[in-house]
Amino acid sequence: MRIGAGWASACAVVVWFGAAHAADVPLARVPVVKAPPGAAAVADWSGFYVGAHVGAVASDNAWTSASGPVLALPPQPLPFYGHGVSGNAISGFQAGYNFQAGRFVYGLEADASFGTIGGVAGCLGGAFACTTRMDDLWTVAARFGFAASDFLLYAKAGAAWADVKRRMASGGASAVLDGSETRAGWLIGLGAEYAFLPGLSAKIEYDYADFGSRSLAMTDQFGATSDVTVGQTAHLVKVGLNYRLGAASISAAPAPGVPLPQWSWTGVYIGAQAGGGFGRNQWESANGALLAVSSSGGFPGNGDSSGLFGGGQIGANLQVGRWVLGVEASAAAADIGGYAKCATNVVVGINFVCHNAITSLGTVAGRFGQSWGNLLIYGKAGAAWATGNSEAQQSGFASRFTESGTHWGWMTGTGLEYALSQNLSAFVEYNHVDFGMRDTRYADQFGNASVVGFNQKLDLVKAGINYRLGWGAPMLEAGAATPLFVKAPTLPLGWSVEAGTRYWGSSGRMQKDLNDNTSPSRLNSRLIYANQTGHSLESFVRFDHTSGVFAKANLGLGHLVGGQLNDEDFPNLVTYSNTISNMRNGRLAFGSADVGYNFINDGGRKLGGFVGYRSLYQTGNGFGCLQIATDTTCGVTTPSRFLGLSETESWRGVALGFNVRAPLSERLRLEVDAAYLPYVNRAGFDNHWFRADINPQAETGHGWGTQFEAILSYAVTDRFSVGVGGRYWYFATNSASTIFPGETAVAPMQFYSERYGGFVQTSYKFGDVETAEAASRGIAKAPPQTAPVNWTGLYVGASVGSGWGRTTYADPFPTAPTGDRVDMGGALLGGQIGANYQFGDLVTGAEASANWANISGTNTCFGVYPDPVTAGFNCGSRIDAIGAFTARGGYAFDRTLLYVKGGAAWDRQQDQFNTIGVGGSILTNTRTNWGWTVGGGLEYALAPAWSMALEYKYFDFGASSVFSTSAPPALAGVNLAPQNNRLQTVSLGVNYKLGDWMSAFRD
Incomplete structure (x- = not known):
């Protein structure tokens, strides 16, 4: 319900923004004032x-x-070093x-x-x-x-x-x-x-x-x-x-004889907001019952806290000159929380789990800012409150200590507010909230109690809209009867800014494989946090200059609300162990920043390269425990109210990629973003909440990643757009490790992280529109087509993309509860050569392509092997090259070619099967698999010789070539290769047309 309330608030912001914009924004525009050529003032940086x-x-x-x-x-001796x-x-x-x-x-x-x-x-x-x-x-x-x-x-x-x-x-x-x-x-x-x-x-x-x-x-x-x-x-x-300080006033006219309007922020307003929060919870001290269950006073615990919120605000402003003073009260429904290890008993090796959840929050604050026309830059400070509850409990311990109530603290923040019309404005804001240290009484159902010292800080990022209620509405001049036309700020010549918000619904998995520290080739444990349903809110911005320089960034926060965790051990206490847990209350945060240059920059048609930074943070939480194999771990089911396992990870790295923008029609635009991450750092930790000795267990590593995103947007006006899109992210490590308590050698690890889904977005454009004609017509118009595109000719090109797929195995033993299939993901980079022939609106052609690939994955095979002590084998595949020979046919209109394609395909693939657990080795088989592919895409002519192609392909490579082993006897003659290999790819291609190959025949 709390999540639903948050998303309802977010949707209300989007709907209200669109409706109010449509109602308040006239199509007639005040022309953007341009300085005469050569007369642009150079900034004076002194002061x-x-x-x-x-x-x-x-x-x-x-x-x-x-x-x-x-x-x-x-125990001694042990190395101290930790990183x-x-x-x-x-x-x-x-x-x-x-x-x-x-x-x-x-x-x-x-x-x-x-x-x-x-x-x-x-x-x-x-x-x-x-x-x-x-x-x-x-x-x-x-x-x-x-x-x-x-x-x-x-x-x-x-x-x-x-x-x-x-x-x-x-x-x-x-x-x-x-x-x-x-x-x-x-x-x-x-x-x-x-x-x-x-x-x-x-x-x-x-x-x-x-x-x-x-x-x-x-x-x-x-x-x-x-x-x-x-x-x-x-x-x-x-x-x-x-x-x-002391700079010229914004009221100075940019050109002689052209005055700027006098804007006033005075008035009462109401509004809506949505955003995310992140911070830190610290349980510092305890007395009474919770201290008693800790050994020698080992109570303290701390952990991260994050989540989403949505609500509304009411306030009033008074403008004096360029300065704006105000007061504002806000309230929001929230789902912000986090877990921490606390009340540790080292004698028996257990700990309690402390959890805090904020269900609503708000502020009462004064605002002070300066007006720059219809842009207000402000700071704020005041009081903050939060209502929520906390609990402390431990699996197998009957007591559940709880507390609830409202607590107060202080806040400070800063923000930007921009007036979109006479009454409607939009804002983005950051708040820091400190609830300080407070003593809170925790009590269990049996009357036992403890006073716990709890410290909490939060950072809140939010966006929203305000509607001014008539009084003090802005005007051109005091007493003037002329209404103020809505006007995006007059940015310097050649600049435009597009900013907006998104809701992203996604799914994904986190996987880690843990090998033995003394026998590094042996797999000891595997955890897969699968089918993690995610919901997130996101803000984004992009800056473009007519020179071709661009910069873009985004920031998102969200929840992981579902999924299933499989925890496997080879073997565990007795035999092969495979437990399942339900997933909920996970957290997600991500961001990016890119700087690039458009090599093709013709009106709305843009093709550029960029270098950037990517960050992904997520926490998956598994509740309860049920054994589905033969081991005794969780043989007695642990109820789902108990948190059992968590994985928190962050991936940070450098991105290299391409970005393309293609105006498909007067109102419709396609944007594609494809990036390869050659180096990423992976830092994380595992929480085994039932085991105090490995709670938390630190993990470090580095690897690579890939990201792909496509957006189709529709221009409601020349500045306001709505859109839909999809994205795919994949990360994997090349090297990773952890060290367990009391060990002298590190244990090698392998991490995979995958997330994919669709989003809806709204955006608003400031500054220059693409063409004067677009401004006059109130739409984002594609540049006029001067001559029909002729697709006939030879072409060569390059492409970058992402791939995901699955291999399945023919298990000769009874059906295993999980496994016998491997999910793979990764990146591909390559090129293509082809020829087209156009007759009328129809286009036919042929193409050959080849790609370097890094697509891989692992899972468990043969989980019901006859000997349960050695059951469960590590199997997996890696694809390092993909190629295809295809025919294609399509329909051409304006600059766009919609096509389908199909033909023969091949991949270079290495399949592995690990039999070290039964005295064998890591068996590998590298071969070329042949199969077929079918797909389709959209190709768009960016320039006379250049085009971009957004393409999807499905591959079926059939079965890999057979390989087997003679030991142990139970595996003798068994096919250890995948019985089928299926793959899907998306790619962004750039093609260069070499010429009309049919011209010689026509001449």
């Missing part, structure tokens, strides 16, 4: 400035050594001074960033979970830059300080060590800043901070102190706004 920023931090933490009592806690990556969002402010001499700009800047940036590493042979939390980060740096018109490209270097808290906790030792410090280091960075209004500029910046390696005194709850040496570095990506 003092202040600003705000948001962004993300990824911090690398190396726990290198220790001395003191901590070394005596676990982890922490990350999260940040927000903050900056202030500085610039001095410009010619085109060179010199400056000094100080900034402060705030967030809850946490991560975990396995230390002291995995016996301890060593966690790091960075709350504040400050820098003071010199800047040196080069000004090019309204752009400032700069480098910076200086000092950095971080407020860092560290904790060491173990399921096998009662001591919980804490330490905090303000650590100093050095910083270097690069950035770009753009002055889009007099005195107002936007920037994007990357900084690298190195805090060195040094010793920190950490003290446990019994007063014993140990010296721990930790090294730390940080990577920061920030996007911000700067305001230069």
